[in-house]
Amino acid sequence: MVGDLEFERPAKELRNKIAELKKFMDDKGIDLSDELERLEERLEKVEKEIYGNMTPWDRVQLARHPERPTTLDYITTLFTDFLELHGDRLYGDDEAIVGGIAKFHGKPVTVIGHQRGKDTKENLRRNFGMPHPEGYRKALRLMKQAEKFNRPIVCLLDTKGAYPGMSAEERGQSEAIARNLVEMAGLTVPVICIVIGEGASGGALAIGVGNHVHMLENSWYSVISPEGAAALLWKDSTQAKRAADTMKITAPDLLDMGIIDQMVPEVEGGAHRDLPKQASLIETVLKSSLDELSKMTRDELVAHRYEKYKKIGQYTFENDSIGVK
Amino acid sequence: MLKDLFAKKRKYATIPSDRVKQDVPEGLMTKCPVCKSIMTTKELNKANKVCISCDHHFRMTAQERINLIIDQGTFNETNKGMQTENPLNFPNYLETIEKDRKKTGINEAVVTGSGDINGHSIVFAVMDAHFRMGSMGSVVGEKITRAIEVATEERKPFIIFTASGGARMQEGVLSLMQMAKTSVALKRHHEEGLLFISVMTHPTTGGVSASFASIGDYNFAEPQALIGFAGRRIIEQTIRQELPEDFQTAEFLLKHGQLDAVVHRSKMKSTLSTVLDIHQGGEE
Ligand SMILES: [Zn+2]
Numbered sequence: 001m002v003g004d005l006e007f008e009r010p011a012k013e014l015r016n017k018i019a020e021l022k023k024f025m026d027d028k029g030i031d032l033s034d035e036l037e038r039l040e041e042r043l044e045k046v047e048k049e050i051y052g053n054m055t056p057w058d059r060v061q062l063a064r065h066p067e068r069p070t071t072l073d074y075i076t077t078l079f080t081d082f083l084e085l086h087g088d089r090l091y092g093d094d095e096a097i098v099g100g101i102a103k104f105h106g107k108p109v110t111v112i113g114h115q116r117g118k119d120t121k122e123n124l125r126r127n128f129g130m131p132h133p134e135g136y137r138k139a140l141r142l143m144k145q146a147e148k149f150n151r152p153i154v155c156l157l158d159t160k161g162a163y164p165g166m167s168a169e170e171r172g173q174s175e176a177i178a179r180n181l182v183e184m185a186g187l188t189v190p191v192i193c194i195v196i197g198e199g200a201s202g203g204a205l206a207i208g209v210g211n212h213v214h215m216l217e218n219s220w221y222s223v224i225s226p227e228g229a230a231a232l233l234w235k236d237s238t239q240a241k242r243a244a245d246t247m248k249i250t251a252p253d254l255l256d257m258g259i260i261d262q263m264v265p266e267v268e269g270g271a272h273r274d275l276p277k278q279a280s281l282i283e284t285v286l287k288s289s290l291d292e293l294s295k296m297t298r299d300e301l302v303a304h305r306y307e308k309y310k311k312i313g314q315y316t317f318e319n320d321s322i323g324v325k
Numbered sequence: 326m327l328k329d330l331f332a333k334k335r336k337y338a339t340i341p342s343d344r345v346k347q348d349v350p351e352g353l354m355t356k357c358p359v360c361k362s363i364m365t366t367k368e369l370n371k372a373n374k375v376c377i378s379c380d381h382h383f384r385m386t387a388q389e390r391i392n393l394i395i396d397q398g399t400f401n402e403t404n405k406g407m408q409t410e411n412p413l414n415f416p417n418y419l420e421t422i423e424k425d426r427k428k429t430g431i432n433e434a435v436v437t438g439s440g441d442i443n444g445h446s447i448v449f450a451v452m453d454a455h456f457r458m459g460s461m462g463s464v465v466g467e468k469i470t471r472a473i474e475v476a477t478e479e480r481k482p483f484i485i486f487t488a489s490g491g492a493r494m495q496e497g498v499l500s501l502m503q504m505a506k507t508s509v510a511l512k513r514h515h516e517e518g519l520l521f522i523s524v525m526t527h528p529t530t531g532g533v534s535a536s537f538a539s540i541g542d543y544n545f546a547e548p549q550a551l552i553g554f555a556g557r558r559i560i561e562q563t564i565r566q567e568l569p570e571d572f573q574t575a576e577f578l579l580k581h582g583q584l585d586a587v588v589h590r591s592k593m594k595s596t597l598s599t600v601l602d603i604h605q606g607g608e609e
Contacts, residue, residue, distance in 0.1 A: 162535075162554065162555075163563075164554070164555030164556075164559045164560050164563050165555075165560060165563055165564050166560060166564055166566075166568060166572070168554070168555075169553050169554060169555065169560070169572070169573060170581050171581070172539070172581065172582070172583050173535070173554040173555070174534040174535045174538070174539045174552075174553065174554040174583075175539040175540065175583055177535040177536070177554070178508070178534075178535050178536050178537065178538070178539040178540045179539075179540055181504055181508035181536055182508040182512050182515070182540055183512075184508075185505075185508050185509040185511075185512035185513075186512045186515075201492075201501060201532070202492075202501070202504060202531075202532055202535040202536075202554075205501055205502075205504060205505060206535075208505075209505050209508065209509075221498060222498050222501065223492045223493075223494065223496075223497055223498055223500045223501040223532070224492075224494060229494055232494055233494055233495075246415070247413065247498075248412075248413055248498065249497070249498065254498060257412070257498070257499070259498060259499075259502060305509060306509045306510075306513065309505045309506045309508075309509045310470065310506060310509065310510070312499065312502040312503075312505075312506055313463035313464075313466055313467050313499055313502070313503060313506065314410040314412045314463045314496075314499060315407050315408060315409065315410055315463045315464045315467055316407075316408045316410060317406050317407055317408060318406040318408055
């Protein structure tokens with residue numbers, strides 16, 4: 001398989017061996033099916049061992065896999081009648097974020113997501129999925145449009161972060177992100193956010209304030225990338241693996257901390273190994289989320305989002321504290 | 326809380342003097358890092374820590390800011406007993422917090438409370454860059470959120486003075502989520518038609534810049550304050566070109582339409598008072 005990762009090497013070697021053996025059997029017409037069966041059993045065991053004991057860093061590698069499905073891959077498999085809508089009406093159209101209207105199980109939705117490229121050419125056009133302010137402002141425009149027409153909003157998060165560039169700062173990167181956070185807080189339609197790959201910092205959160213937030217099993221979501229954390233904490237970006245272990249950035253970690261609502265299981269070996277199957281795993285979670293949230297009134301949806309974020313944080317009080325409100 | 330309030334009133338001081346830590350001890354000389362002129366620290370403090378030669382605004386502690394802005398005897402602090410936890414079990418995290426608590430005399434990187442500005446009753450939060458660079462973890466996010474909630478309940482304006490390097494790394498994704506938490510609270514305050522003023526002071530960057538700091542009904546900043554989303558070094562590495570000298574200063578933001586005004590420290594209280602006055606006039 002193309003794009004095998006370092007931690008998958010034992011499985012890759014076995015897969016190669018099996019392929020060689022099959023070819024040998026075909027070429028020579030010799031029956032070695034006992035040997036083949038033995039190897040296939042071993043492969044199954046090795047895969048279970050590898051994918052059942054993935055470290056946070058292994059998951060980060062899968063989240064960044066060049067063949068990992070992107071927002072548009074899921075949009076075209078999960079939704080029908082997708083019509084992409086462009087531009088923020090203020091400055092331009094940022095292709096690092098895509099969005100539009102579509103149907104999910106026959107019902108209208110607005111869907112928005114970070115979009116990275118599949119190759120260098122597309123990545124240049126899409127700025128590696130790192131939005132400028134106009135990308136966030138386009139997202140907000142589409143969210144407000146969804147609210148006006150009472151459509152639920154689905155956001156797919158997958159970014160290495162908001163673009164750190166001069167033009168982004170000049171056009172108000174901070175304001176664009178901040179505005180989205182506060183406006184998403186008040187949306188009177190259901191908002192469901194799913195981290196499908198990388199969820200880096202404010203650049204991800206800017207389309208991530210939802211009633212329900214889910215994560216794919218091998219995605220990550222944190223205040224900073226493992227490399228960034230390592231550089232800041234230990235002045236050494238090569239300690240990214242250690243940062244991934246320490247920072248609690250994986251779906252199981254965030255589920256454990258009560259920050260996400262559900263972990264969407266992944267196809268064994270990662271989402272890229274079977275897109276239709278992965279899409280159906282997302283579909284199940286999305287369907288139940290939408291069904292649950294569709295029962296809420298506009299006011300209830302806003303209050304629900306308030307309570308969800310209000311309770312996130314860890315702190316205590318001094319026993320003899322004075323001035324406690 | 327009541328006991329606390331009365332104790333303060335009786336003493337007729339905004340804070341116990343043994344807890345005030347000045348950046349530079351009185352009686353010494355201070356050199357301005359910008360124009361290099363030397364002045365007595367007493368002179369500097371008298372000028373509210375603004376260089377008497379070049380107008381460079383030195384950093385202020387939260388308490389100094391409160392003394393400057395809030396009417397004497399009206400300050401009532403909230404949630405000062407809130408304690409930092411160590412959700413990721415980061416080695417030495419709580420030790421560094423304790424060190425900064427001792428150094429600054431405050432429990433975390435923000436002081437919240439209520440008070441008056443020229444008789445206008447407000448709820449406010451003052452971040453302090455002397456405490457862990459003003460970074461925002463759970464306690465900072467929760468204190469600010471509770472202050473906004475009080476402002477909403479009591480139908481009062483909310484004013485924040487920001488000073489922060491951004492989200493606090495040692496609390497991981499919990500720090501990131503404080504951006505969302507403060508936002509949901511601000512939205513509710515906004516929906517009630519209440520006033521929110523953001524005053525950005527040096528430095529206001531990262532997750533704090535990309536949340537409450539940038540979305541006041543009025544955005545003010547102190548002269549030359551560093552304000553921005555991404556760090557200068559990261560941007561230079563990304564775009565491989567040198568940035569203009571005034572990049573990410575308050576003046577740069579003003580030029581690019583992100584601020585209502587850059588306000589000199591000596592005019593800050595009267596400016597805020599004017600806004601509050603106009604808003605109060607509009608309500609009646
Ligand atoms: Zn000077």
